[in-house]
Amino acid sequence: MDLIDRLLNVYAVTGIQALTIGHVVMLMVGSLFIYLSIAKKYEPLILLPLGFGVIMTNLPLGDLLGHGLFEQLYIPLETEVFPLLIFIGVGALTDFGPLIAYPVSMLCGAAAQLGIFVIMIFSVLIGFTLVEGSAIGSTGGADGPIAVWAAIRLAPHLLGPIAAAAYSYMALVPLIQPPIMRALTTQKERAVVMEQLRPVSKREKIVFPIAMTILVGVIIPEAIPLVGALAVGNLMRESGVTDRLASAAGNEMINIITILLTLTVGVTMQAETFLVIETIQIMVLSLLAFAVGTVGGVLMGKILYVATKGKVNPLIGSAGVSAIPMAARVSQNEGRKANPQSFLLMHAMGANVAGVIGTTVAIGLLIALTS
Amino acid sequence: MIGKAIFTGIVGYAMLFVVMTILVLSVKWMIVLNLLERAKKRKSPGEEDHMDNPET
Numbered sequence: 001m002d003l004i005d006r007l008l009n010v011y012a013v014t015g016i017q018a019l020t021i022g023h024v025v026m027l028m029v030g031s032l033f034i035y036l037s038i039a040k041k042y043e044p045l046i047l048l049p050l051g052f053g054v055i056m057t058n059l060p061l062g063d064l065l066g067h068g069l070f071e072q073l074y075i076p077l078e079t080e081v082f083p084l085l086i087f088i089g090v091g092a093l094t095d096f097g098p099l100i101a102y103p104v105s106m107l108c109g110a111a112a113q114l115g116i117f118v119i120m121i122f123s124v125l126i127g128f129t130l131v132e133g134s135a136i137g138s139t140g141g142a143d144g145p146i147a148v149w150a151a152i153r154l155a156p157h158l159l160g161p162i163a164a165a166a167y168s169y170m171a172l173v174p175l176i177q178p179p180i181m182r183a184l185t186t187q188k189e190r191a192v193v194m195e196q197l198r199p200v201s202k203r204e205k206i207v208f209p210i211a212m213t214i215l216v217g218v219i220i221p222e223a224i225p226l227v228g229a230l231a232v233g234n235l236m237r238e239s240g241v242t243d244r245l246a247s248a249a250g251n252e253m254i255n256i257i258t259i260l261l262t263l264t265v266g267v268t269m270q271a272e273t274f275l276v277i278e279t280i281q282i283m284v285l286s287l288l289a290f291a292v293g294t295v296g297g298v299l300m301g302k303i304l305y306v307a308t309k310g311k312v313n314p315l316i317g318s319a320g321v322s323a324i325p326m327a328a329r330v331s332q333n334e335g336r337k338a339n340p341q342s343f344l345l346m347h348a349m350g351a352n353v354a355g356v357i358g359t360t361v362a363i364g365l366l367i368a369l370t371s
Numbered sequence: 372m373i374g375k376a377i378f379t380g381i382v383g384y385a386m387l388f389v390v391m392t393i394l395v396l397s398v399k400w401m402i403v404l405n406l407l408e409r410a411k412k413r414k415s416p417g418e419e420d421h422m423d424n425p426e427t
Binding site for chain 1: 372373375376377379380381382383384386387388389390391392393394395397398399401402405408
């Protein structure tokens with residue numbers, strides 16, 4: 001009898017007796033992320049640690065967020081430190097040259113944020129609050145760090161599904177965008193060859209991040225942290241006097257923070273909070289947000305096509321979402337399919353970096369208008 | 372609630388275009404300054420300014 005009691009006690013401290021169907025489903029979700037990252041090469045830098053975090057946190061009785069490393073790592077996540085540090089790295093890796101050379105592409109970066117606002121309204125329509133809807137809409141920018149930042153600011157309880165949606169759809173840009181781009185444009189429009197961009201001086205590249213921070217910051221103070229992080233990283237890159245800092249921000253720092261951020265976000269995706277109807281709604285709404293954003297960008301591209309009497313290829317508009325550089329590559333590939341002489345990459349990169357700025361400004365606006 | 376959401380959406384999207392247009396104008400203004408600077412250099416050729424070296 002004593003032996004059976006002891007064996008029962010041993011069983012009681014194992015996770016087996018606490019294993020639920022929810023845990024099993026989440027272990028499968030985590031494994032799926034890892035499979036997609038390794039076998040399909042879908043955003044492996046993000047989905048692999050994220051998936052492993054999901055697996056770790058859904059092993060019963062682990063309580064990873066309750067103590068130790070992940071309890072500590074959750075602090076810089078909820079205080080916005082991680083996404084902002086990643087944005088410094090993004091700035092250090094971004095070349096604003098194509099945008100400065102063709103500033104009108106900034107309008108594509110604005111138009112492609114349509115999904116953020118439309119899905120915010122739609123989310124409220126199906127029962128989410130205004131701030132929750134704004135956080136869900138933020139996935140329309142198809143930018144993981146911005147969506148994470150928006151979720152932490154506006155609806156921290158939705159961080160898991162929003163991060164999962166944003167990072168998943170970032171990886172699916174080459175599948176989601178092309179059908180929309182083809183449906184909204186004619187063969188003639190897609191075949192337009194755009195003029196080569198002018199050279200951009202170092203002075204312009206240095207002034208731009210400073211001017212952008214001041215202009216955006218004065219109008220929308222809520223956007224200062226994100227725009228400022230992007231700009232300071234870029235200034236370190238372009239100044240020519242802080243190469244070591246720019247290199248560290250764009251390599252070591254962004255890599256380390258990506259590991260910590262994605263693992264921690266994965267650990268927040270526990271079965272009890274993730275396997276709810278809201279998660280499915282958020283996944284669907286996020287997909288719609290991204291698709292509507294692409295529509296907005298292409299429509300702006302068509303407006304520019306008409307306004308310039310056919311000098312702008314409307315395909316660069318879809319790169320106005322901030323999935324950088326994937327969306328620009330999609331524009332380039334679609335342009336090449338329509339006309340092998342077409343080289344849209346640099347113009348699309350201009351719209352793409354404008355999209356990063358546009359998403360940042362849009363989220364800042366939503367925070368300001370809803371808080 | 373839905374009324375507030377629609378208002379926020381329309382105002383937010385409109386303000387986004389305003390901010391981005393201001394950024395477009397600021398870049399255009401920077402281009403003008405750059406061209407003026409180059410024109411001035413051409414009139415009085417002197418020491419080369421490393422800040423003006425085009426990179427792309």
